[in-house]
Amino acid sequence: KQWYQRRVRGCSLQAVLCTLERFPSGTQIQHVASACLFTLNSKADLTVCSNTDQEPYPGYDRQVRRAITLLMISVNIHTYSWDVLRNCMGMLLQFCKYKKDFMFFEIIHSLIYVLEQQKGVLEQSPVLSLEDPLRDKARQISTFTVRNINSIICQTACNKKHAVGRMRLIETILDISRLSFSMFQQSPHESESLDFCALLLESWSTLWNITDEQASNCDKFVENGGLELYHETYLVCSQVRTDEQTVAFSITTLIRNMLGLMGNIAEVPHIRPQLLQDDIIYSFYVLRNYDRPYENVWDLIEIRYSAAGILSNICSDGPDNWTVSRVSYQDVLDGIEESVDGWNIESKRSINYKSSILSYIFSVSSVPTSVNCGRCGH
Numbered sequence: 001k002q003w004y005q006r007r008v009r010g011c012s013l014q015a016v017l018c019t020l021e022r023f024p025s026g027t028q029i030q031h032v033a034s035a036c037l038f039t040l041n042s043k044a045d046l047t048v049c050s051n052t053d054q055e056p057y058p059g060y061d062r063q064v065r066r067a068i069t070l071l072m073i074s075v076n077i078h079t080y081s082w083d084v085l086r087n088c089m090g091m092l093l094q095f096c097k098y099k100k101d102f103m104f105f106e107i108i109h110s111l112i113y114v115l116e117q118q119k120g121v122l123e124q125s126p127v128l129s130l131e132d133p134l135r136d137k138a139r140q141i142s143t144f145t146v147r148n149i150n151s152i153i154c155q156t157a158c159n160k161k162h163a164v165g166r167m168r169l170i171e172t173i174l175d176i177s178r179l180s181f182s183m184f185q186q187s188p189h190e191s192e193s194l195d196f197c198a199l200l201l202e203s204w205s206t207l208w209n210i211t212d213e214q215a216s217n218c219d220k221f222v223e224n225g226g227l228e229l230y231h232e233t234y235l236v237c238s239q240v241r242t243d244e245q246t247v248a249f250s251i252t253t254l255i256r257n258m259l260g261l262m263g264n265i266a267e268v269p270h271i272r273p274q275l276l277q278d279d280i281i282y283s284f285y286v287l288r289n290y291d292r293p294y295e296n297v298w299d300l301i302e303i304r305y306s307a308a309g310i311l312s313n314i315c316s317d318g319p320d321n322w323t324v325s326r327v328s329y330q331d332v333l334d335g336i337e338e339s340v341d342g343w344n345i346e347s348k349r350s351i352n353y354k355s356s357i358l359s360y361i362f363s364v365s366s367v368p369t370s371v372n373c374g375r376c377g378h
Helices: 002-022 027-040 043-052 060-077 082-098 104-124 133-154 158-167 169-184 191-210 215-223 226-238 245-266 278-287 301-315 329-341 354-364 369-377
Strands: none
Touching (some): 060 082, 082 133, 104 169, 158 169, 158 215, 169 215, 245 301
16 A cells, blocks of 8 residues: 555656656746645655665656756746745755755755845946845845755865865855845844844854864865955954844844854865954953853854864964964963863853863873864864
8 A cells, every 4th residue: 555655646747747847937827836846755764765876756856856956047037936845945955855865966056046146236336225126036036045055065175175166156155145245234223134143153154164174165265255254244243232132143143254264274284374363362361251142042052162272273383373463372271271261161151072072181181281182173
């Protein structure tokens, strides 16, 4: 009976695929057909296939490849239809979980194309208000697209992250981030700006992910003005004073994502000297003791840990390479010691495995804290 039900779904799936293929320009048809596709491809089938590497019925893999191709065509045609894009991207994400190697680069390329189209909308009228419907739609689609790209990349191997870095993804997301930041900074303390803050959050999270242990991608980030965007965004975030809990939480999350990416940059020896700028180093120095009025609502140790880790990586190159005048090398060493001593050991925030290694080394070694942290970061 179970096999029969799957076979019936297979025939139904074939009919939906034929509809998608025959009416590629029909927005309403693509909307409904992609929704049917989502329903017909049950998560149970996809889970069984991914765990056993077996088809639920003969020809299913072939149908999946055809479905991915048709969904990408729909995404490329209906780049301004929120309903179609939401259904198609959701289905593409499900297929990527089913088979991580199925047309991976083709899917990423299609999503980058969608981002480039939305970037064009955001660039057209930079003076429009936050409530402009056209801009709001482009922002909504961009946020969803970046989130899906991030989810797909999270499932892939490091060598594919390197290849994705050559597909102009980093450059495109940085461009989107700048446009979003220009809207966010108009009133960062207002709840109306949270939509653009959400796009920034997704963008920095994706950049953090794609630069992890990828020196070439870190290079692209720096070469395309990533450090300047970090500093500008940090300055705005540091000046926000608000009683709005949601806004404060978003600001904290944004800073966390930015520091995660900057931590990846600090782990690349040949890029570290570019971080030796007065304003950038001082931002890390301040963030090592980051605090917010709503500290009891969420744990801030991750930001403090990341900032201290970045400084320690930089300091591990030694005092002879220190070119910053705003804060001295020794003050940074003392600041890291102070920050680590102030960490709340009862914190429940989950951080990567390196944190426990660092804590152990700090407790048993007489070597300066920053040098330990820097070595461990490698």
